[in-house]
Amino acid sequence: MSKESTKKTAPTIIITGTPGVGKSTHAQLLAQESPAPLKHINVGDLVKEKNLYESYDEEWQSYEVDEDKLLDELEPIAAAGGVILDWHTCEIFPERWADLVVVLRCNHTKLWERLESRGYPLKKIQENNEAEIMEVVLEEARSSYAQEIVVELQSEGTEDLEANVARIVEWVKAWQRDQASANDSG
Numbered sequence: 001m002s003k004e005s006t007k008k009t010a011p012t013i014i015i016t017g018t019p020g021v022g023k024s025t026h027a028q029l030l031a032q033e034s035p036a037p038l039k040h041i042n043v044g045d046l047v048k049e050k051n052l053y054e055s056y057d058e059e060w061q062s063y064e065v066d067e068d069k070l071l072d073e074l075e076p077i078a079a080a081g082g083v084i085l086d087w088h089t090c091e092i093f094p095e096r097w098a099d100l101v102v103v104l105r106c107n108h109t110k111l112w113e114r115l116e117s118r119g120y121p122l123k124k125i126q127e128n129n130e131a132e133i134m135e136v137v138l139e140e141a142r143s144s145y146a147q148e149i150v151v152e153l154q155s156e157g158t159e160d161l162e163a164n165v166a167r168i169v170e171w172v173k174a175w176q177r178d179q180a181s182a183n184d185s186g
């Protein structure tokens with residue numbers, strides 16, 4: 001772990017996964033229940049609010065993100081800690097930012113229904129569904145971060161949501177204990 005990260009009073013957690021898997025739902029509950037203050041940043045919303053994009057694709061109803069601008073915007077926030085970064089991709093985030101990377105997964109039939117109810121165009125639903133089946137985001141996370149900080153969790157029903165958040169809360173408590181003992185000994 002870097003020197004900067006030992007000065008953080010709360011961790012930086014990335015919650016990622018295919019659109020519709022439940023990232024924002026998890027991030028909101030985690031922000032409420034965490035013993036350390038965590039601010040939920042929905043990266044897609046931030047991109048729109050701060051104009052961190054190059055263009056908008058009508059056909060796919062999605063933004064072409066300006067990655068340099070996005071990384072500049074997020075750098076001080078992620079480095080300071082106390083944040084949940086909620087986005088459908090994670091590989092552009094520098095490895096040093098993340099203390100924990102949660103990859104949410106969902107059964108593809110259920111995911112299809114969630115995306116349909118969002119009114120996504122058919123091909124966008126198909127593309128996302130295929131990405132979920134092919135484990136694209138999980139592979140991205142595993143190839144971008146140390147194996148031991150990447151956790152794959154199912155997100156199909158409310159029980160999953162509650163159990164997942166409880167598990168991450170326990171992880172935050174352990175992170176706090178580690179930081180306290182590192183500070184005592186250092």
Ligand SMILES: Nc1ncnc2c1ncn2[C@@H]1O[C@H](COP(=O)(O)OP(=O)(O)O)[C@@H](O)[C@H]1O
Pocket residue numbers: 017018019020021022023024025026114154155156157158159160161
């Ligand atoms: N574990 C879950 N239990 C029940 N509903 C869920 C769960 N995960 C997601 N949902 C529902 O699926 C929809 C998409 O969730 P959302 O958090 O917006 O996904 P994402 O942020 O990954 O795009 C929402 O209606 C949400 O309530």
